[in-house]
Amino acid sequence: DQSWGPEFDYDHYDENYERFPARDFMRDMVNFWITEYRFDGLRFDAVKQLDNPEVLGWIVDEAGLAAKPKPLFTCAEHIPEKSDLSGLEGPVDSSWRVSFHYNFLDILKGEGSAIEKVKELIDPTKMGFQSAQDVVNYLTSHDQNRLMANLADMEIFEQAAFKRAKLGAVLVMTAMGVPMIWMGEEFGAYKHKTLDPAPLDWSLLDSEPNVGLFKYYKGLIALRKENAAIRSDNVSVFHENADTQVIGYMRWHEMGAQVAVIVNCSDNFLAGYQVADMPEDGTWHEWTKNFDVTVEGGQLMMDLPEYEAQVLVWSPDL
Structure with a gap:
């Protein structure tokens, strides 16, 4: 029922005015x-x-x-x-x-x-x-x-x-x-x-x-x-668990910046969830709630509320 008028003819050349x-x-x-x-x-x-x-x-x-x-x-x-x-x-x-x-x-x-x-x-x-x-x-x-x-x-x-x-x-x-x-x-x-x-x-x-x-x-x-x-072109998945519907992915820049995102896609609160394959040991800062977590041997334990993402920023100097 809607009309936007006749279709434009972009290929039509007007020889009289020498233009499209x-x-x-x-x-x-x-x-x-x-x-x-x-x-x-x-x-x-x-x-x-x-x-x-x-x-x-x-x-x-x-x-x-x-x-x-x-x-x-x-x-x-x-x-x-x-x-x-x-x-x-x-x-x-x-x-x-x-x-x-x-x-x-x-x-x-x-x-x-x-x-x-x-x-x-x-x-x-x-x-x-x-x-x-x-x-x-x-x-x-x-x-x-x-x-x-x-x-x-x-x-x-x-x-x-x-x-x-x-x-x-x-x-x-x-x-x-x-x-x-x-x-x-x-x-x-x-x-x-x-x-x-x-x-x-x-x-x-x-x-x-x-x-x-x-x-x-x-x-x-x-x-x-x-x-x-x-803001980079770099993204990879470092953790996935089909049973709990948890996925972790990594964003990084060649100059050293790293951000890990761990997502609980389920409606279950996962207390003390174990991530065994964090990409870097040391201190990570959870950006949205403003607290630090420590990773040792690739191991991280943290609570994952339902339908929530943890945004962890690598802090190499901490």
Whole structure:
């Protein structure tokens, strides 16, 4: 029932005016946004429907010229995602990864192997992406219901819902790729998807659980800015236990920064859980709760609450 007008003919050349009208219109429109509104990034919607990588690349190149000397970040929404759209050989810098959204929902619903889902979430190279900048990870966007709305549909509320929201925050902030947050997710916006006006409910920040989620996001963003390990292209799994649904993965940088993330994907509290294969002995700092743990001989024992991630930052000088 919806129509966006006739399809642009990007290959049509007007011999009278010696130009490609559709291409020139798109270039002029994009350049207007960049020069008048100072855009520093562009997201291209429905690239599968555009189905013209050559034209997309041309628009991106023209936009980059208009933005100089400021850098311009471009990303494409193609559902399902295509790794050849981004990176050195692709027309855009990065691609939306909608599978991140669906894989995380599967973990919450208990559908399939949670461990295998986490592996897919944290490592986009399994889908052909080459580097962290090539892919944009997100829990939800304007095209889906908010995470809190999805949890409510599963009859998961209050503390249990916020716990799962924090787990999602850790995964999206520590996975290989560029994290994207839909406005309001960081403090627990809950409204279902609608075409009607749905302004953010700022009064949520008067509620302690929502403020707690907001501060949790702030802490993870600070870690991401401070620690090169989780901005790198390096990710590997060092621990997995299918019986307990626990997985540990490592992010590291060649200059020495290391971050280990241990995730309990089950609804069971695991007291005194033993991790026998930590990648480095010594002191690790749990970032989200602000305490230190000691690893000796690769052995670590710690409590793993249900649906929670421990974010351990290597502290070589402690």
